[in-house]
Amino acid sequence: MFVTARDGTRLHVEEAGEGTPILFIHEFGGDHRSWEPQVRFLSRRHRCVVYAARGYAPSDIPTDIDSYSQAIAAEDALAVLDGLGIDKAHVVGLSMGAFATLHFGLRFPERALSLTVAGAGYGSEKAFEEHFRDLSRQVAANFETQGSEVFSRIYASGASRVQFQNKDPRGWEEFANRLASHSNVGSALTMRGVQARRPSLYDLEDEFRRMMVPTLVMAGDEDDHCLQPGIFLKRTIPASGLSVFPKTGHTLNLEEPQLFNTLLSEFVAQVEAGRWTPRDPRAIASEIMRTD
Incomplete structure (x- = not known):
């Protein structure tokens, strides 16, 4: 099915299961199909919703760059919930989708x-x-000049992707093949x-x-440029927890699906039981040992 965003862009949506809703937001290199291991596991107890971001077929692919921004990405997530009549949901995002998830929490906390x-x-x-901004513009140019079918093999072999390839060659091949099918125009825009215009997390x-929304931060220990930002988020968001996956890169939910699913389901259960709370004020970060 499709829902319509505020500017008229149609977003392809799929759902499975019943129960408390979980909305999944995919990364740049993935699409709505990237969440299949999570939907198959969590739809036994939850209403799981995935969607293809604008620029990713079968969603619409606007050709104007002003139709793409970090703010619009958060608004599109809200449009999906509104289109399905969902008042509140657990929101789960990876990479680009994780940024959208954070901005959703900042702008629409009452819906998360x-x-x-x-x-x-x-x-x-x-x-x-x-x-990073320069690299993002170069990646965009590569999608335009080389095309997704060619450039996908390079992009999927990045420093934080080879862990997935080494652990699960078939899973990585499926990931790379899906990336090869993405729109050149949608990927570049x-x-x-x-990516190239979003604010740094540190500026927020x-x-x-x-932001008091219960938050679980996940990072792979070989996803170097997410480790320090992950620690920053843990130290900054009051009701947050941090999980670091050993010997793991960027594609967490596909590279380590069982661990991802276990942590996510436990987190959701704790939130729904009212047990995922802000850090105890006695846990003073600067204190090493108490002496009085």
């Missing part, structure tokens, strides 16, 4: 039961901020309009400190 933020951080580290520190 919880936030799961996996593999968030690219472009946020101040030392690499401008370098998403990279330019969303004051807003994160005020």
Whole structure:
């Protein structure tokens, strides 16, 4: 089915299961199909919703760069909930989808039961901020000049993707083949309009400190440019927890689906039981040992 975003863009939506809703938001290199291991597991107890972001078929692919931005990505997630008549949902995002999840929590906290933020951080580290923007524009150009079918093999072999390839060659091949089928136009405009222009997470520190939505942060220990941002989010968002996956790269939910599903389902259960609360004020970060 399709829902319609505020500007008229149609977004392809699929759902399975019944129960408390969980909305999944995919990464740049993936699409709505990337969440299949999670939907198959969690739809036994939850209403699981996935959608293809604008620029990803079968959703519409606008050709104007102003139709792509970080703010629009968060608004599209809200449009999906509204289109399905869902008042509140647990929101789960990976990478680009994790940024959208965080911005959803900042802008629409009353619609989020919880936030799961996996593999968030690219472009946020101040030392690499401008370098990331330059790389994003180069990646966009490569999709335009080489095409998805060719450039997908290069993109899928990045420093934080080879872990997936080494552990699960068939799963990685499926990921790379799906990326090869993506729209050249949609991929380039998403990279330019969303990735290259989004704010650093560090620039949102004051807003994160005020965000009280229960949040689970996940990162792979070999996803180097997400590790420090993950620790930053843990130290900044009041009701947050951090899980680091050993010997793992960027594609967390596909690379380690069982671990991802276990942690996510336990997190959701704790939130729904009212047990995922802000950090105990006695747990003072600067204290090493108490002496009086």
